[in-house]
Amino acid sequence: MKPFHKRLFPRQEGFFPYIYLANLCIPLYFLLQEPAARLYPGLLLMLIFVIMYRQVFWTAKWVIYFVSVELVITLVFSYFYNPMYLYMIFIFVYQIVRLPLRWMYWLCGSFTVFGLYLVHQTVFPAQLFLVVGLAAPLFGGGILPFIMKASQRYKELNEELKRVAEELRKKSLEKEQLEESKKRMLADLSHDLKTPMTTIQGYSKALYEGIVEDEEQTKRYLNYIYNKSIRVTALIDELFIFSKLDNPDSQINKQEKDLCEFLREVIVEYYELFAGKEMELDIHIPAKQIVYRFDQKLLYRAISNLLENTIKYNPEQTMVFISLKESMEHITMEIGDDGTGISEDIAQTLFEPFVRGDKNRVNDSGSGLGLAITKKIIEKHDGKVYVDTKPSRGKTNFIVELPIEASE
Template sequence: AFISIKDIVMYHKQLETDSFADLPSRVTKNCSFVVFDRSGQQLYSSSREIDEKISFDLTDFILDYADGSWYSVSENITSDGQKTYIVMLKNHDSSGNEVVLSFCLLDENYHITRGNLFSGKGQLTENQFNVVKGSFSREQTIQKYSYQTTEGEERILISVCPQMSNDEYARMIEHTQKIWYFALPMVLAVIMIEALLFAKKIKKSIVHINTAIHSYQSKDKFEVDQSKIPYEFLSIVDNFNDLLGWMNDLQHEKENMYKENRQMIADISHDLKTPLTVIRGYAKALSEGRVPEEKKKKYLDIIYEKSMLSADLIDSLFDCVKMEHPNFKLDLQEVDLCEYVKEVLAERYNEIEENGFDIDVQIPEETIPLSIDKNLFKRLLGNLLNNSLQYNPPGTTIFVSLKQDKKDVVITVADNGTGISPELADDIFKPFVTSNNARSSGKGTGLGLTITKKIVELHGGSISLCQDNSNPNLKTVFIIRLPKHNPC
């Protein structure tokens, strides 16, 4: 009979009173277990073997059998012959469908190359990987059970059980051997006949596919000549070509994502290090009493300014991550978009005027109903206005217009300032894309337009930087198109 952690959990009274020695021998004979308290102190082990092999650090990788979650581990071979593993943590949603809670990619040495599963871990040990697979050894499974004693103290029980009893395993082997004594000669005869009849034809049919596989592994160009492939194998060839195309696209996407992530980390480090270095230097000077009394206020103002810049960057990063979450939802309210845009601009009018800027607003005297998230939409317009205020000299005029056509509402935010250089234009909506002058001067976080684009897309619309502007007086023109009936 199969032994599992359920056979141990049945004796919850003994477990809850730490009376481990009272468990029946039929359970502990083939199924070993060890018990830890919450601090990692071992309270009991049923055998020396499990005492030596199971440590508390493995408990983080063992899922509680009562939780309902499980790991799914699949093995893959990359184009260059490297073995990789995909580990997914799964559960069922309220409808009974499988959902992936988190995942990670491992190379053949169990280094974590991507994903948010096992956050903070760079590499798994072989024991940890075996635990994730649910197999402590070839014939044993490992499970965890968390519970509380009658006194409210937390306990973690780890069991290592055979997949079947020794007697059952021996009977199965004996039964299988008896079957094979009769079946093996017949099976071998059939295999030999089939091999003689079809080996030559099959080998001839797949030689071209095999050549294509070797070419792909060596990264050479290749093309399968379908005229030399039997009709029965054409669908396989088509699927093979589709698979190779998908793998190429996936590889390019992976490489691009890796480069973008490294660049984002470098940009975050740079943009946080600069103000924090200033804060540290000025704070140290103040603490050591090296600042004249008349300059203390100036130093404190600079520290405050740099701390606000750092806080803005962190807040912007949080907003980016929050809006990327698949469960993020808009708080939609139907508004008269014309009146709402006027209200937002009116709130910023004094600021625009005090900075020496002019504003030209062209909004029709009509009602344009639209469902929007008012807070996010205000952030959207504010980011575009901030972009003009931060990167243009005083005297610049900001132009804001709103109109509608048959399908869309079109909002234009433009200015006649210095414009955006061509080398930045293509990547303007990517994170941390700013001019070098803007970065060195500490203006902005480099995330404003990234957040703006995400807000527009959450509303089912699109935003673009118009580089072929018919009005030569306008240097920077952002055009937002929102569907009248939001699909969000």
């Protein structure tokens, strides 16, 4: 049994328990008219009744016993005091609805049988006018719980239908958004492919038709074609990786490795690029090992995408903050800077395909898929990645959270 609670009834029950219990005032009034020999046992029974009524709300395991005691006290009052006490059934009849159906059959059936016997013994045939008055508690106590149970079930079904309808609405909306996202993605992809392909076609046509006679200009045209072909190849490669990661059935190769050493190795590979832009690094990585199960190749790509964005979209001499920390629930990696910053409206869609941190850079060498790929990779590790545009330090902070339990 649960420990005693200071409150009379649970707060979530509202005023209903008090309203039903208030009906006890009527039988209490008539009980106070009894002589002392009958009054005090009656008050004790009524106190037990109130305690049982209260405990129904606090100890679900013993509800059947509490309700049974309430029913027995009602029948005792009706037999030894006055048959009209049968009306006490309406004080706790809604509690019977909490019971399984088979117990409702037993309790309601018992109440009806004993109630009819009581009426036969005490009322019939001398006080036939009372039979009409006692028909309500006998009928109500016998059938009302089933009506309430059916009403409650109808309400539950109605709520369930509303919930299912809401879920269908949300899924339909998500489907529409997904279709819209795919259309937008295809449009962006077509645009990003069309620009370099148009350049390749134009320059190759000029070379094929012999329009260009100068050797230096020919080399420049060939260099343009080569660079644009690399751009197209990189874009197709990124799109292939994104599509593969977007497939829920795709598997990743997780292996246990020291996450601290891994992050150091990634940073070292980009050190020269940071130095080339005279960026200052503030690195906080624990000296201890943090062993974690992850796909080294994919996580490298995710982190490198964040580092490349930091280098590409920030001016020279930007301060860059990189940290790794472990808590009870997460391993957190942060890559922040005090550079250009990202507006809040762009941050909302930054991890969607073909979205760039700076809308003026739509023609840069990026594919627009880097951060979308990063998000997919982190999600494959059951983690999440997001950007804080107003961090306590700097202007932009990319945060990667990997759950501890995912590595077990």
